Amino acid sequence: MKKKINLYLLLTVFLTLAATLFMAVAIFHHMYREQIVDDMQTYAEVISGMISSGEEMNERYTNPQPELRVTVIDKDGTVIYDSQAGQESMSNHSDRPEIREAEESGEGYSVRHSDTLNSDMYYYAVRLKNGDVLRISKEEDSIWSVFYNTIYGIVGIGILMLLICFILSRYITAGIVRPIEKLAKDINGASRIDTYEELTPFITTIQEQHKDIIKGAKMRQEFTANVSHELKTPLTSISGYAELIETGIAGENEVQRFAGEIHRNAQRLLTLINDIIRLSELDGGHADISCSEVDLYDIVRTCVEMLQLSAEKHGIRIACHGEKCMIHANREMMEELLFNLCDNAIRYNRPGGTVDVTVSRQEGHAALSVKDTGIGIPKESQDRVFERFYRVDKSRSKLTGGTGLGMAIVKHVVAQHDAKLELYSEVGKGTEILVTFRD
Numbered sequence: 001m002k003k004k005i006n007l008y009l010l011l012t013v014f015l016t017l018a019a020t021l022f023m024a025v026a027i028f029h030h031m032y033r034e035q036i037v038d039d040m041q042t043y044a045e046v047i048s049g050m051i052s053s054g055e056e057m058n059e060r061y062t063n064p065q066p067e068l069r070v071t072v073i074d075k076d077g078t079v080i081y082d083s084q085a086g087q088e089s090m091s092n093h094s095d096r097p098e099i100r101e102a103e104e105s106g107e108g109y110s111v112r113h114s115d116t117l118n119s120d121m122y123y124y125a126v127r128l129k130n131g132d133v134l135r136i137s138k139e140e141d142s143i144w145s146v147f148y149n150t151i152y153g154i155v156g157i158g159i160l161m162l163l164i165c166f167i168l169s170r171y172i173t174a175g176i177v178r179p180i181e182k183l184a185k186d187i188n189g190a191s192r193i194d195t196y197e198e199l200t201p202f203i204t205t206i207q208e209q210h211k212d213i214i215k216g217a218k219m220r221q222e223f224t225a226n227v228s229h230e231l232k233t234p235l236t237s238i239s240g241y242a243e244l245i246e247t248g249i250a251g252e253n254e255v256q257r258f259a260g261e262i263h264r265n266a267q268r269l270l271t272l273i274n275d276i277i278r279l280s281e282l283d284g285g286h287a288d289i290s291c292s293e294v295d296l297y298d299i300v301r302t303c304v305e306m307l308q309l310s311a312e313k314h315g316i317r318i319a320c321h322g323e324k325c326m327i328h329a330n331r332e333m334m335e336e337l338l339f340n341l342c343d344n345a346i347r348y349n350r351p352g353g354t355v356d357v358t359v360s361r362q363e364g365h366a367a368l369s370v371k372d373t374g375i376g377i378p379k380e381s382q383d384r385v386f387e388r389f390y391r392v393d394k395s396r397s398k399l400t401g402g403t404g405l406g407m408a409i410v411k412h413v414v415a416q417h418d419a420k421l422e423l424y425s426e427v428g429k430g431t432e433i434l435v436t437f438r439d
Contacts, residue, residue, distance in 0.1 A: 005176065009169035010162070017158050033122070037109060040124040040136040043068060047136075052129045057081040069121075071135040072128075073099055080132070091115075098125040102133045231273075234265035241265075276405065289330050289416055296325045296334065296366055296437075297359040303338040304357055307346065315351040318342065322359030327366045327437050329417050337413045338368075340406035341433055345372035348431075366437040376427040385423065386411040 047070065051057060057072050057080075072081040077094025093099050101108025102125035114121045114137070125135040241258040244250040250258050297320075304320040311318040327334075338357070345355040353373040360367050377385060386407045410433075414421045418438055425431035 013165040098123040318355040341370040349374035371432040373430040377425040
């Protein structure tokens with residue numbers, strides 16, 4: 001990052017210097033060119049005031065400025081005087097643009113190549129009183145020679161400025177990057193770092209992501225510890241009962257009972273593993289969430305029928321209420337949501353209790369209510385019931401075979417469908433969980 005900033009700053013300075021130099025040369029050339037024309041015009045006026053014809057040039061004029069070439073051409077275009085070349089060897093000048101312009105309007109100006117001197121020249125011509133044309137000219141190279149004399153100074157100044165800018169760019173870059181380097185060393189101490197206002201949203205985002213990462217790492221650590229503990233309990237029971245049977249300590253009457261305990265713990269283990277896999281899929285976003293129009297009441301009715309046997313086993317009456325209600329959702333995930341809500345309502349109910357599952361429309365939105373007459377949830381625990389492995393009554397969970405992951409799965413499914421999840425509960429009276437779908 002430092003190298004890029006330094007490179008961009010130096011490139012900007014170099015381009016600025018080059019553009020400035022180019023503009024300065026262009027302005028200098030234009031101004032110097034105008035100055036030369038003005039000087040030639042003034043010089044021509046002085047000479048034309050001294051003579052009235054070309055014949056007087058040899059008698060009355062001595063050129064005090066050798067860099068200026070003075071030429072006199074008669075009406076026929078014949079050169080009758082030239083300060084730098086023999087007029088006898090010079091061709092007819094009647095076709096020269098500055099000569100024609102001077103003959104027509106009194107004065108003329110042009111910049112062109114001179115065949116006589118074989119160089120580019122500036123020409124200024126003025127018509128004399130007798131009709132002859134006085135022409136003053138100067139080589140264009142004389143303009144650039146002034147610039148060439150100063151080129152070394154200009155290059156030297158440019159190199160000095162680049163060196164100064166290089167030092168300043170390193171200093172500026174270090175100042176820009178310093179807060180970021182401090183953040184990399186201590187992300188939690190951002191409030192103590194004197195930084196730029198533009199970096200504040202960037203720092204805030206990084207801090208939030210850092211907190212989320214730490215929170216996620218802590219949750220994964222807790223999840224791993226809880227999974228290890230939950231897996232250890234049924235495995236220990238299975239191992240213990242199997243050892244009793246293997247060593248022959250268990251009598252014939254106890255073998256059947258121990259085998260039943262092994263089967264029950266194995267089922268609990270399989271249920272736990274399936275819930276862990278499913279929760280991992282939901283966490284990783286790999287779950288199939290392709291949605292379609294489904295009838296929520298039809299899913300509820302099917303789920304209630306499937307759980308009738310489990311409800312009767314626990315002495316609970318389960319029933320569904322409502323009418324057909326179409327929602328845009330994933331059918332398998334809705335079945336999973338309903339099974340976990342109803343299964344929990346049965347497991348944490350009282351003998352002779354009820355579970356009522358209702359589908360309705362509230363303020364134009366589809367709503368699913370699962371209400372039981374169970375043990376209820378204390379207020380201090382209501383915010384935690386959707387956490388993984390959290391149980392309100394741990395002894396009851398062990399007896400009923402709950403994994404502690406069902407409500408965590410419910411929370412994920414609700415979030416996947418952008419629905420609203422609400423819980424109403426009172427200890428000793430029961431619990432209602434309401435899921436409202438946003439159409």
